[in-house]
Amino acid sequence: MLIAQLLALAGLIIGLSGIIRRYTETKRRAVPADSSPVKGDIPNGIRYAFTTGMMPWAKESTRLHMIAYLRGIGFHIGIFAAIGAVIISPFWGYLPSLLSWSLFWVLTLGAILGAAGGIMRIAEHNLRGLSLPDDHFAVWLTTLFITVAGLAVLNEAFMIPMYIVSAITFAYIPLGKIRHCLYFFFSRIFFGKFFGRRAVFSHGVSHREAVK
């Protein structure tokens, strides 16, 4: 068990170092200076990008693909719950039973939604055409990660497999597609800055305000 735990810890350290390295490398790149006069509100744009703009009803695409979008959200909740679960795993014994069961169900749901995503990548024509081997691997690896974390919550026998899968998952984060978790933040910030500066999403601005 200790070896498995150390492996998971090593994986986490590798993963974190890789992500930090990627972060610093990206931060070293230039951000184009923008001196054009602001029309809207940049902080508001960034806020929108991470809150209202992420709501399933905020975009035509997510309204059209509501189920696929919610599946993705559920899957990602499962991933983050699994990461949290692994980190606090030495203290699982102290968790109240209600919390353990809640964790189990969140992970189970996440795993099911992850598997659904994996199947969709094979079954759906566009997704199949878009997917790289890396995408297939990433979705099944994280699904396995959530699954074993969920099983381990219920049954101690799955603790060692959970740590081993965790080690692989954590170490793979900076290497493959999963690193989009870092770039999501960059991307949404630039999105918020761009559209916030230009007042593109300033709904509710009166005509008079817009004119002035």
Place this chain on the structure above:
Amino acid sequence: MTETIELALKTLEDQLNQPLEAAFEACARCGICAEACHYYRAEPKVEHVPAYRAEQLRSVYRYEHDFLSRLFPLWTRSKKLDERTLVNLTEMAFSQCTLCRRCTVNCPLGVDTPLMMRAIRAMASAAGTAPEILVILADSAIEKGKDPSFYKEMFLEQIKEMEEQLRDITGDPSATIPVEKQGAKILYVPLAGAHTILPPAVVFNAAKEDWTLSIFEAANYGVFLADMKRAKEVAKRIVDEANRLGVQEIVIAECGHAYASYRWDVPNWFAGEFNFKVRSLVEVIAEYIADGKIKVDPTVIPEAVTYHDSCNLARSGGLIEEPRFVLKNVVSDFREMTPNKAEALCCGGGGGLVALAEYAERRIAAGKPKADQIKNTGARVVVAACENCRLQIGDLNEHYNLNVRITALTDLVVRAMRLPKPLPGTEAEHLFEGEMAAVAKD
């Protein structure tokens, strides 16, 4: 590695800043962006999914920047850039993407696919694979800026004739079209053709504006090429003119890409030398109406009118409420398209595509969703505050039998101003009847 490929890769490296890297790295390939693209809507196939298009450049980026991709290229389908790939990328970026940013707005991760398409355009421009006509148009604008005296005399003659027309239309013998007026408040930058000079002149005169007409045109083909050097040179003509005349403000004609670039990009290209406010003619007219500087009567235009949001004006420019404010004051039956504003569909004419005859068929096919949208409004008049959009919608009108008239916003405003004399049988009448899209095309 050939010189062409070296140049293309160097350009990619030069472009690689934080936003571009984020666009390369953030995509989860979920494919949710598919229907956001008018190309996909018109012809649903995976090649038309924005994420798929972006992948074509990403595969090159990964090969250059991702160690796993170098070790196992098949794992991430990364590939070394070669001549054939560059040609394919170029064709895709210039003919299958109008840089409308609809996919960005619809992406849950906010991936800026047009930024990647711009990077390809820049690579193609540097490597010499970009469409020649765009290069010629950009270069001729630059040449014009180097020696304006070559055509200035003829231009001034034309303006004089137009001034006569203006006086006739307005019934105001003191109405003028000032050119190179030192110290004027506004420098108005038109497009090629009287249709972007005469109606605004009517409005400026009615509002008693202190303005002057630019001797240059607002269009900037360097922007479509994503060729910073050319784009900057084209813009410099107007920046220099504005500095020379000491104006306070540059007002851009109804033109999507010109507005977006002068309002949002050019101030960055000329930081320190750019001390002007930039507005679209649409904003200025909205202000005149709000302040009561021009009087308009919406009953003059009883036909059902709809408005097409130019992507450069709305999604990339933030000009969303202003044209609606104007329209609600000048027409009595205004109908919105669905979707509209930030979610508006691209007409298919942006990104310089209207100028690329070789892709006309593709462009018209990709405009089908917009044609359907127009049809669904039941409107008889379509207003677009962008010349390229008007040209494209004109083609869609013909191809899909929409039976609508396409007009600039200013033309409708002038009609609603109840001028004493619309002068039947002259070019001005056509202006007011919204026929200029076809005239300009010819």
